[in-house]
Amino acid sequence: MVRDAEAYGKYMEYLRTSDTPIGRILRTPKPDFTEVEKEAREFEEAMRIEHEKDKVIIARAIAEAKEKASA
């Protein structure tokens, strides 16, 4: 629990601006995910195409199995 909010505020301000590992972490900007997002999107599209091919293979295998079963 924060017993003294003013002291807490001062301490956090010190941490944020301090030359300490915690200060450095707190000041680290959020990463830029532009490239990661692009790669993730490209991957999903490539897998969509791959899955279309897989669906054809699966459908063919099912048809062959049915044909064998009815012969």
Next chain:
Amino acid sequence: MINGFTIKDTKEYSIEHIYDSSSTKDLIATFKVSERNAVGLENYLKFFSFSDEDDKNSRTYVVKDKLTSELAGYFSLRAGLITYQLGADYDVFDSVPAIELSNFAVNSLYKEKHPDIPKLGTHIFYNFILPLANQISNYIGVNSLYIYALPNDKLIEYYKKLGFSRLPPEDESFVQNHVKPKYDEGCIFMYQTL
């Protein structure tokens, strides 16, 4: 009212908690990693992930191919703290609230079936891990996501691409020597703010 949150499947992949489906245990038995030094990730999933679930030490999620139901990859998250000493005074410590990405691996058997399509890990990270960590940070105070990355230059570069940073060498060595658990010996501390 505080609403719950949802992590959505993507068009081609689904995300599940390891206890969500009865078939997941069988799928896990087939999971393989490609690198020998990453075999700990394979063994964790197979032999320790369920007991960690029971103890609530960690939550493990599996990512499955929606068409074939194959296991594409998995990851584990746990609550954590990034702890440091402040300045030269060895008695004063403080910490940053964080989430540890304690395990993250893709299934090499699945990758081998799709050799021309890289970036599966990027897809899992961007679409599942990051949204989950961000959602959690909307509910409790969480500043960062961190990992102890396996000491492999290629892997470290890859994590940098995913937005993780390394600390200056002296800060990093403090984590290596004081905070990091024994089973992560040699691993590199990396973090990103959420």
